[in-house]
Structure formats: structure tokens, C-alpha cells
Amino acid sequence: MTGIAIMGAGRMAKVHAASIAEAGARVAAIFDPVEAASRALAEATGGKVAASPTDAMNDTEVEAIMIATSSDTHVELLYEAVKTGKPVLCEKPLASSYAASRDFIATVGEAAARKVFLGFNRRFDRGHASVREGVYAGRIGRLEQLTITSRDPFPPPLEYIPRSGGLFRDMMIHDFDMARSIVGQDMVSVTAHGSSIVDPEIGRLGDVDTASVTMLAEDGAIVTILNSRRCAFGFDQRIEAFGATGMLMSDNPRQSGFRSFSKEAPGTDAPILEFFMERYGPSYTAEIRLFLDCARIGLDMPVNALDGLMAAYLAEAATASLKTGKTIHLTGPDQEFENV
Numbered sequence: 001m002t003g004i005a006i007m008g009a010g011r012m013a014k015v016h017a018a019s020i021a022e023a024g025a026r027v028a029a030i031f032d033p034v035e036a037a038s039r040a041l042a043e044a045t046g047g048k049v050a051a052s053p054t055d056a057m058n059d060t061e062v063e064a065i066m067i068a069t070s071s072d073t074h075v076e077l078l079y080e081a082v083k084t085g086k087p088v089l090c091e092k093p094l095a096s097s098y099a100a101s102r103d104f105i106a107t108v109g110e111a112a113a114r115k116v117f118l119g120f121n122r123r124f125d126r127g128h129a130s131v132r133e134g135v136y137a138g139r140i141g142r143l144e145q146l147t148i149t150s151r152d153p154f155p156p157p158l159e160y161i162p163r164s165g166g167l168f169r170d171m172m173i174h175d176f177d178m179a180r181s182i183v184g185q186d187m188v189s190v191t192a193h194g195s196s197i198v199d200p201e202i203g204r205l206g207d208v209d210t211a212s213v214t215m216l217a218e219d220g221a222i223v224t225i226l227n228s229r230r231c232a233f234g235f236d237q238r239i240e241a242f243g244a245t246g247m248l249m250s251d252n253p254r255q256s257g258f259r260s261f262s263k264e265a266p267g268t269d270a271p272i273l274e275f276f277m278e279r280y281g282p283s284y285t286a287e288i289r290l291f292l293d294c295a296r297i298g299l300d301m302p303v304n305a306l307d308g309l310m311a312a313y314l315a316e317a318a319t320a321s322l323k324t325g326k327t328i329h330l331t332g333p334d335q336e337f338e339n340v
Contacts, residue, residue, distance in 0.1 A: 002292055003028030005062040007053055007077050008069035009037035012091055015277055016068050017045050019284040025064075025292060031056040032069075053077055057084050064089070064295055071170055072096040072163045075104050078116065078305075082108050087295035089117040089288070093173050094308030096165040098316035098340075101309045102333065113305035117291045120177040120303050120311070122237075124286040125279075127250030131239050132182045140243030146182055146223045147240045148175045151231035153275055155198055161205045167194065167227060168315040168322075172211065175225045176314040177307060179215065182241060183223060187215040190314060190328045192321040198230040213318045234272040235279050253279065309333055316340060 002025040006013050009032035017027050027047035032038040038049045050056035057065050057080060065081045067074055067090040075095035081088040095101045105113050122128055135143050150171070156164070164170040179187075194211035196203025203209075209229035216222060228236075239250040252272040260268045273279045294301055310333060317328040320337035328337070 001026050002063050002295075003059075003061040004064045004066050005029040005031070005050070005056040005059060006041070006047070007056065007065070007067045007081075008032055009034065009041040010068070010070075013041060013066075013068040014044075015281075015284060016066055016091075016288070017041060019281075019288045020066070021045070022285040023288040023292060025288065028061040028063075029056040029059045053080055057081055057086070062086065064292070067091060070160075070163055071165050075100050078104060079107070082112055082116065087115065087117070087291070089119060089291045090305075090308075091119040092177070092308065092311070093165065093169055093315075094118060094305055094312060096163070096169065098312045098337075101312040105305060105309050108305075110306065113309075114300035116305040116308075117287075117294070117301040118177075118303050118305055118308040119287065120174060120181075120307065121280055121283045121287045122174050122178055123181055123303055124283040124290070125237075125250070126282070127253075128178065128239055131241050131248045131250045134248045135182055135241050135243070136184070139246065140241060140248055141245035142219075143183065143221050143241055143243045145240075145242040146179060146221065147226070147238075147242075148178055148224070149226045149236060149238045150175055151226075151228040151236035153231050153235055155202065155209060155229040158199075158201055158205065161202055161207050164207070166207050166315075166319060167209065167211055167229070168192070168213075168318045169312065171229070172213065172225060172227050172318070173311050173315055175213075175227070176311040176318075177303070178239070179223045179225065180307070180310060180314075181303075182239075183217050183221060185218045185221075186330070187217055187223070187314065188330055189216045190214075190317040190321055190330065192318040194322050198228065202229070208322070211318075211322075213321075215314070235275045236272065237279055 027045035031050040064087040194208030198209040241248045254270040258270040
């Protein structure tokens with residue numbers, strides 16, 4: 001049974017710990033700067049508490065490393081993890097800035113970057129994956145429009161906003177990656193709009209809570225991404241791929257198949273799922289299983305640090321578009337952006 005060291009003991013670390021067990025592996029060591037959090041997760045998983053990231057990563061029972069700390073600490077821990085030579089899965093984003101993402105790839109090299117699994121777990125959601133597979137199989141002819149909607153049920157704690165990197169780098173990063181994985185080609189331009197209308201305090205902290213991004217792909221396909229930090233009816237996660245001969249959709253799963261019928265509300269469906277673990281729990285397990293399978297036979301990771309760099313590139317372009325009020329024309333991941 002593969003022993004995994006988890007960096008972090010907060011919400012995402014708990015999500016991954018559950019998926020590790022579901023995938024047939026085990027938590028061998030845990031490090032979190034808050035020792036009480038480490039101990040609580042250790043008691044729940046049977047792992048040991050490590051005194052430092054180095055101790056956790058180099059533990060003799062550890063065969064793979066998981067980084068599930070706050071976004072602003074990912075890349076620092078990644079540098080140390082890569083040095084061990086052990087397989088690494090890092091939660092998104094690769095780093096809290098585009099510059100730090102580029103520096104990481106330049107420092108470790110592309111070969112090592114391909115061995116780092118980036119936690120874009122939504123690629124492994126069955127509905128989303130079916131849309132991607134259908135597009136690749138030509139079921140809707142040429143893809144003309146892709147619409148990705150992602151709305152959280154409520155905003156994160158305000159103290160999280162300054163260290164998140166911003167909505168484009170922290171929340172929409174999933175959707176940039178999803179767009180790339182479905183469209184299968186480079187984007188040539190990015191136009192972003194955003195505002196703080198859910199909570200003005202988010203705006204005062206320098207971020208937005210309501211945003212849209214439009215991207216143009218090389219062949220003319222148009223990608224539209226909609227994000228909101230608040231959704232009154234649950235965790236709204238949908239993808240619609242529209243093509244020359246049809247449309248594919250990944251819709252919101254319901255809490256049950258229950259429907260009620262009355263004169264006032266005929267055919268009312270059960271509510272959608274509440275938040276990310278209810279919706280994406282199985283995709284986290286699928287992600288871990290694929291990571292372990294690739295690690296065991298030494299394959300490059302199918303979604304890796306290079307994908308993380310490209311998603312960060314699109315997030316940076318969206319940030320530049322929002323700040324300048326202009327469409328950003330893309331030239332490649334070495335592009336520099338003003339006012340970001």
C-alpha cells in the first residue's frame with residue numbers, strides 16, 4: 001500500500017486524505033505549521049506527524065508526496081518535493097503568480113515538470129470528461145462555442161482573499177484548464193470583465209467576486225467562462241459544448257432523483273449538490289488513482305506542471321485584461337503583461 005506524505009492539514013488535505021484511502025493508498029506522514037491540525041488529521045488517518053516538510057517528504061515510509069497547503073506556499077514546497085525524486089501531486093494552482101510558475105518550470109526543467117501531477121481534478125468528473133471525449137470523437141462536428149459555468153455557494157473567508165492570488169488565479173484556474181483540455185488548441189486572445197457585487201469587502205481587498213472571460217481559440221471557436229463567488233441554489237457547475245451538428249452538456253447533478261408536482265410548481269426537481277466535495281468527491285479519487293498508476297510505472301503525468309503553467313498564463317492574461325479594460329492578444333507563455 002503506497003505511503004503518501006501530505007503537506008497541509010486543512011480542508012483540502014482532508015479531502016485528499018479521504019480520496020487516498022478510497023484509492024487504496026495510505027497517509028504515511030503529515031506536516032502542517034499548525035501542529036494541532038496535523039495531529040487531528042494524523043488521528044483520523046493513522047499517519048504520523050512530521051516536524052517539518054523535509055521530515056515528512058523524506059520519511060522512509062513515504063513513496064509519494066501530496067501538496068495541499070494554501071496556494072501561496074505550493075511552489076516553495078514543490079521545489080523541495082522534486083528534489084526527493086518521489087512522485088508529487090500538487091493542488092492547483094502551480095504557484096500564486098504567473099512569474100513564479102514560469103520560474104519553477106525554468107528551474108526544474110520540462111522533464112521534471114511533466115512528473116508533477118497538477119490537481120485539476122475536474123478533468124476527471126464523469127460528466128465533464130464525457131463532454132471532452134464527445135468533442136474529440138466528433139460527436140458534434142466542429143466545436144464552435146464552449147461555455148463553462150462555475151459558481152460557489154458562498155464566498156471564501158475574507159482572510160483567504162489576499163493570499164489566494166485572486167479569482168482568476170485561484171477559482172477560474174480550473175476553468176482555464178478545462179477549456180484547454182476540451183478545445184485542444186491554443187487560445188489567441190482573452191477578454192475579461194469583473195466586479196465585486198457579492199461582497200464589496202472583496203473589492204476593497206483587491207479582488208472580484210463576479211467575473212466573465214471570453215477567449216478565442218486558434219480555429220475561431222469561442223470560449224466563455226462565467227464565475228461567481230455566490231450561488232443561492234447550490235454549487236453550480238456546468239459545461240456546454242456547442243458544435244456544427246449538435247451539443248454536449250455536463251449538467252448539475254441533483255441531490256436525488258426526486259421530483260414534486262403541484263399546480264404552482266409542476267415537475268420541480270430536487271436541489272443541486274451543495275458544494276465541491278459532494279459534486280467532485282469521485283473525481284478526487286479518480287485523480288489519485290491515476291497519479292498512483294502513473295507513478296508506479298514512471299510515466300509522465302497526464303495533467304502536469306506544464307498544464308499548470310498554461311492555466312496560469314491564461315489567468316494572468318485575464319487579470320491584465322480586467323485591469324487595462326482591453327482584449328489581450330496572446331503570443332505564448334513567455335509573454336509579459338503590463339499593470340499586473
